[in-house]
Structures are given as C-alpha cells and as structure tokens.
Amino acid sequence: MSSETGILDGTRTTGVAGSPPRAGEDRAAPLDLLADFPAIPSDWAYLDTAATAQKPQPVIDAITRGYDTAYATVHRGVYARSADMTIAYEAARARVARFIGARTADEIVFTRGATEGINLVAQTWGQTNLKAGDRILLSTLEHHSNIVPWQLLRDRTGIAIDVCPLTPDGRIDLDAAEAMLTPAHKLVAFAHVSNVLGSVLDAKRAARIAHAVGAKLLLDGCQAVPRLGVDVAALDCDFYVFSGHKLYGPTGIGILWARAELLEAMPPWHGGGAMIDRVTFAATTYAPPPARFEAGTPHIVGALGLHAAIDYVDGIGLAAIHAYEAALVRLTREALGGMNSVRLFGPEDSAGIVSFAVEGVHPHDVGTILDEERVAIRAGHHCAQPLMDHLGVPATARASFGVYNGENDVAALVRGIERVRRIFG
Numbered sequence: 001m002s003s004e005t006g007i008l009d010g011t012r013t014t015g016v017a018g019s020p021p022r023a024g025e026d027r028a029a030p031l032d033l034l035a036d037f038p039a040i041p042s043d044w045a046y047l048d049t050a051a052t053a054q055k056p057q058p059v060i061d062a063i064t065r066g067y068d069t070a071y072a073t074v075h076r077g078v079y080a081r082s083a084d085m086t087i088a089y090e091a092a093r094a095r096v097a098r099f100i101g102a103r104t105a106d107e108i109v110f111t112r113g114a115t116e117g118i119n120l121v122a123q124t125w126g127q128t129n130l131k132a133g134d135r136i137l138l139s140t141l142e143h144h145s146n147i148v149p150w151q152l153l154r155d156r157t158g159i160a161i162d163v164c165p166l167t168p169d170g171r172i173d174l175d176a177a178e179a180m181l182t183p184a185h186k187l188v189a190f191a192h193v194s195n196v197l198g199s200v201l202d203a204k205r206a207a208r209i210a211h212a213v214g215a216k217l218l219l220d221g222c223q224a225v226p227r228l229g230v231d232v233a234a235l236d237c238d239f240y241v242f243s244g245h246k247l248y249g250p251t252g253i254g255i256l257w258a259r260a261e262l263l264e265a266m267p268p269w270h271g272g273g274a275m276i277d278r279v280t281f282a283a284t285t286y287a288p289p290p291a292r293f294e295a296g297t298p299h300i301v302g303a304l305g306l307h308a309a310i311d312y313v314d315g316i317g318l319a320a321i322h323a324y325e326a327a328l329v330r331l332t333r334e335a336l337g338g339m340n341s342v343r344l345f346g347p348e349d350s351a352g353i354v355s356f357a358v359e360g361v362h363p364h365d366v367g368t369i370l371d372e373e374r375v376a377i378r379a380g381h382h383c384a385q386p387l388m389d390h391l392g393v394p395a396t397a398r399a400s401f402g403v404y405n406g407e408n409d410v411a412a413l414v415r416g417i418e419r420v421r422r423i424f425g
C-alpha cells in the first residue's frame, strides 16, 4: 500500500477524541488529540513514543501548578500548604492504584521509573528470597532493565538465569516457558509488551505457568500501560513495574506495584529520611510499605504530573487507544511490507510498535534521512542487545505510535523510506 492509494493521506485534525475504529477495520479513525500536545508541531511526525511519550497540556499544567502555586514538601510539614501537597501526592498514589487494579494505595511504590522498580525487586525481594541453586526465567526479548538487575543479583547470590525463546513471529514462547519451568524457578520476569517487537504477552497464562511451579511473576509493563488496559488482579501477577514518562507523564517517576504481603515481607533498600519508624545509633526500625521503599524527598510534582497523565489517558480510554494504535500499526505494516527491500520484525498484531530494517542501509542512516523528512523514529538496539543477536541484526529502525499520531504520520514515514531506498539505490 502506498500513499497514492489514498488510504494513507489522512490530514491532521484537532479537537476532542473521536470514536475508535472497530476491530478489524483498516482505517484509523483519528483520535484528534494533536492539539493537546504543544511540543509537536503539525509538520513533525513523532514516532518515538516507545522511547518516551510527548506530554499533553493537562500534564504540563499539573506540573506547572505543582511548582508555581502549590509547591511544598510532603509528609513532614505542619503548615497547611504542605498538608495540601501531601494530600495531592497521596491522591496520585491512590489514582495509580485505581488505574491498575491494585487492592490498596499501599501497594503502590513510587520509583524513578521501571528500571528502578526492577532493581528494587531484585535487591530486596530477590536478595532475601533467592539463594544459590535457585533459578529465574527471563526471555530473549527483554529490555536491559529486565536483564542486568538479575545478573547483578546472580553475581551476588549464585542463582541461575534461564532464557525463554521466542516464537517465529516474535512472542515469548509460553509453551517453551512451561516446559522449562521447574520447582527450582522462583521468579519469571517478562515484558508485558516488547519495546522492539510490540508483541503482547499472554500474561494470564504466564502467571498460571509460573505459579504452577511456585514461582512469582514480574511483568515489565513499560510498553503495556500506555497501550492496554492493565488490571494486576485480573492478570494475577505478583510484581508490575512501569515508567510515568511513557504514559504521557513526567520523567523521573515510575511505579512498582507488588502484592501487599510481598511488600510487607521485603526489607528496605535505600536508607534515609521518610522510610524509617525510629532511628537510634543502636538500631533503626522501618516504616511499613510503601514508605519503607521511598527514602528521601520524593518526586512530588512528578506524582502530580503522573496523576494528570492517568486522568488524560483514562479520559480517552485504553480500549480506544489500543484499537487506534493497532489500526496505525496495520497501515504501517501493510505499507512497509509491500516494499521488497524492507524487513518487518514482530507479529502482525504488535501493540503500537513496528520495527523494521531497510536492506543494505544501517538503521542510523534510515533515522537520519527520516529526520530530514521531519519524521522522528528510533534507530539502534533499543536496550535489547540479546534480541538484536537473536534477530541477527546490530540494530533496527523502530516506529512507535501514540495518541497524537495519525495516518498522515504513517504516510510521512512511508515517503521517507521511499526516499531512503532512492538514495541507497
């Protein structure tokens, strides 16, 4: 499919969210939200949302308000402003809990992001519960954030790491996982959605097979939370992490959710203010979760921004976002799949992410030429070098969608790639 077919030449519009496309429908009914994103000029196709999402005005407003009229510290102040800020900060925590189906706000730990959340689990739960001879199961497609913290733990404890292979179309192979899992496995840690392939994990099945051998399931939800409705209770996982900045919120704030009983039993990791009960030089006792895991002055305004981001995304509806991005993915895959020098990676039904390679052209050159065409994609290993090794490439080009994208962005991408092919013959 090319732009001449007329399918890709939608124009950018602005306004209130429109109706989502019906399942199976090829055209992407516009969400019409570009006007909410002041950092995206109308002639720029921003296709790097998997790296970080642009921010809608309500998030920018919440951050600005947080610093200009509402700013104060939390938890410690005896004055009204600080008490108000504490209420707002804790309201953000409660909002996150509702958003992902946590039982209580106390199951929500604010972190700096998904990376910190996984390190926290590795260094507290992992360090306490895992010993030499225990095994954990990761997959070939994991982000380095879900590999390296476990290697650090392995070096300290002597645990073994097994790697679940992928299906030919780039999903975590749960049949293989089931066959690999043994009672020695104490943890399965998988990406809910791959940041390179967009493949969506059957998380409920992953939970079933992990629990069948007594292992816990950690889901890296970085790419899932902006694209799928996530309900940790329905998924039946044990740990869930994500980053605020990929969910249209600020950088520097993220979430670790864990079952209350797991958090209760986990020792602290960072020591300092806010995480204590009583400190003496002889001994210190610690606050209950989540405060136990939040040493120091937190990212107060980040929490307010995340609250606004969740309100924004929920206002559109995750089902509508998912359907819309799926339609854009279909258009992109059809258009690129029709070009004989383009290789597509990942499954047909990838969530919002299309990785590809143009034969004979380094992805960085693809990215540079696309940038000249005002199309921003990501080119590189996407912090997934083991996956690149598996795919047999040093890097891929990756287009990833957000609520602000339209068919015209797909058309711009296709035009840009046609230029890449002309330049490189």
Ligand SMILES: Cc1ncc(COP(=O)(O)O)c(C=O)c1O
Pocket: 050, 051, 112, 113, 114, 115, 116, 143, 145, 146, 191, 193, 194, 195, 220, 222, 223, 243, 383
């Ligand atoms: C699947 C996945 N996991 C983890 C991360 C790490 O997120 P952060 O750098 O925000 O901690 C990313 C970011 O690209 C990701 O896509």
